[in-house]
Amino acid sequence: MRISASFCGIYAHKPVSYAVMQDGIFPNIPSLRNNLMSIGPMTKHASDLLPLLAVIADPHEPESGRQNWNKRVKLSEITAFYMLSDGNDGKFGAPAVENDLSNAMDHVIKHLVCILKMKVKQ
Known part of the structure; x- marks a missing residue:
């Protein structure tokens, strides 16, 4: 679909x-x-x-x-889970995560925590 x-x-x-x-x-x-x-x-x-x-x-x-469906969600009550690496680190022919993507993820995590007051867990 x-x-x-x-x-x-x-x-x-x-x-x-x-x-x-x-x-x-x-x-x-x-x-x-x-x-x-x-x-x-x-x-x-x-x-x-x-x-x-x-x-x-x-x-x-x-x-x-x-x-x-129309209920408002309190973002501060949500935990966002994230990964900075797939654990592969370039093995098996898959490329490692590039620095630009890691830096972007860091910015997103800081925004979720500091601005939206969300809980995050790696």
């Missing part, structure tokens, strides 16, 4: 499989419903994703989180 949208220059959101009722979808492969198959909105503007998802979400599925 998301890859198809990016090739077409539009936005898409793939919600968890139970957020949108899947009755009548094709192909009907029950074993894949909870893992791969998902129905979600594709829109021209990113701002249209949430309103459209609210329309198509299953109102009878309490775990879809539909009732909390």
Whole structure:
């Protein structure tokens, strides 16, 4: 869904499989419903994703989180996890993380902690 949208220059959101009722979808492969198959909105503007998802979400599925979609999030109550390296450090043919990216990550971490008052953990 998301890859198809990016090739077409539009936005898409793939919600968890139970957020949108899947009755009548094709192909009907029950074993894949909870893992791969998902129905979600594709829109021209990113701002249209949430309103459209609210329309198509299953109102009878309490775990879809539909009732909390407009709830404001307190960033100070969220912990952001980050990695400065993939642990590979240039082994196995993968390049090590470049200094520019490490420096950018340092700036992001400082912003999250100092400005947004978030907790961060490596």
